[in-house]
Ligand SMILES: Nc1nc2c(ncn2[C@@H]2O[C@H](COP(=O)(O)OP(=O)(O)O)[C@@H](O)[C@H]2O)c(=O)[nH]1
C-alpha cells in the first residue's frame with residue numbers, strides 16, 4: 189500500500205515538469221508527435237543542423253536523378269568525345285542547374301577531357317559543384333549577438349516565405365531571443381492571419397495592420413523592435429502584386445525604410461526560392477535582385493524535389509549563397525545549409 193502510494197506520488201512532479209520542458213523546446217506542441225520523431229535524424233550534431241543520413245533522405249530524388257541521367261553516361265561511353273559532351277550538357281540542363289551553369293561546366297569538362305575517363309565524370313562534377321557553391325560565399329547565417337537583427341524575406345507567391353519566417357521565429361525563440369514579425373504581405377488574403385498563427389506558435393510578437401501600406405507597417409515594426417529591445421525582426425513581404433512594376437515599387441519602398449531606419453541592423457536579405465521550380469526559380473530571382481539587395485537564399489521544399497541541383501545555379505548565376513533549406517512543413521524543418529555535406533549527399 190505504502191509502496192503503491194510512493195510510486196504514484198512520484199509520478200506527478202515528473203509529469204508536469206516534463207511537459208513544461210517539452211512545451212518550452214517545442215512551442216508547437218500540437219504539431220509534434222511520433223511523426224516528427226521519425227523525421228528527426230539520429231546522429232545530427234545540433235538542432236538546426238541535419239545529419240548526413242537525414243540530408244541524403246531529403247536529396248534522394250536529386251541523387252537519383254543525377255545517377256540515372258548524368259552519371260550513367262560515364263558507364264555507357266568509352267571516351268569523352270563531342271557526343272559525350274553534348275549529352276552531358278543536355279543532361280545538366282535537364283537537371284535544372286540553370287542553362288549558363290550547365291554550359292559552363294560542360295565547357296570545363298571539354299577543356300579537361302584528355303585527362304579524364306568517362307568513369308571519372310562523377311568526381312569531376314562533385315568538385316565543380318563544390319567549387320561553384322563555395323565561391324558564392326559563406327553559408328552561415330549572419331547574426332550580430334548584441335542588438336537588433338533584421339531579416340527581410342522576399343520571393344514569389346507560394347515560395348514559402350511565411351513558412352520560413354515561422355520556422356525562423358521558432359528557431360530564434362527557442363534560443364531565448366525576443367522575436368518580432370512584421371506582416372508586410374497585405375496583398376494576399378489571409379496572409380496576415382497565416383503569419384499570426386506562426387507567430388503565436390513560436391512565441392513571437394507581430395505587427396500587423398491589414399490593408400495598410402506595407403512600408404508603413406515595416407516602419408512601425410522597426411520602431412517597436414528598436415524601442416522594445418527585440419533581438420530579431422522578421423519582415424514578411426508580398427510575392428505578387430497586380431504587376432511587376434507595383435511589386436518592384438512596393439519592395440523598393442520597404443527597402444528604403446530599412447535603409448533609412450535600420451540599415452545597420454540588417455542581418456540578411458533572404459530570397460526564398462522553391463526548389464521544385466528549378467530553373468524558373470532562377471528567372472524569378474531577377475526581379476527581387478533588382479528591387480532589394482539580396483544577401484542569401486533560403487531554398488524551400490527541398491524535400492521531395494529532384495531539382496536540388498538548382499543550388500549550383502543559385503551560386504553561379506545569382507552569386508548568392510544558400511544559407512537555409514526547407515525540408516518539410518513543420519516548425520523544425522528549417523536547416524542550416526552545409527555545402528560539403530550537400531554535394532556529398534547528392535552523389536553518394
Ligand atoms: N514540403 C514543404 N512544403 C513547404 C516548405 N516550405 C513551405 N512549404 C509549403 O508551401 C506552401 C506555401 O508556403 P507559404 O509560406 O505560404 O508561401 P509564401 O506565399 O511565399 O508566403 C505552404 O503550403 C507551405 O506549407 C518546405 O520546406 N517543404
Ligand SMILES: [Mg+2]
Nearest residue numbers: 349350373379
Ligand atoms: Mg506569405
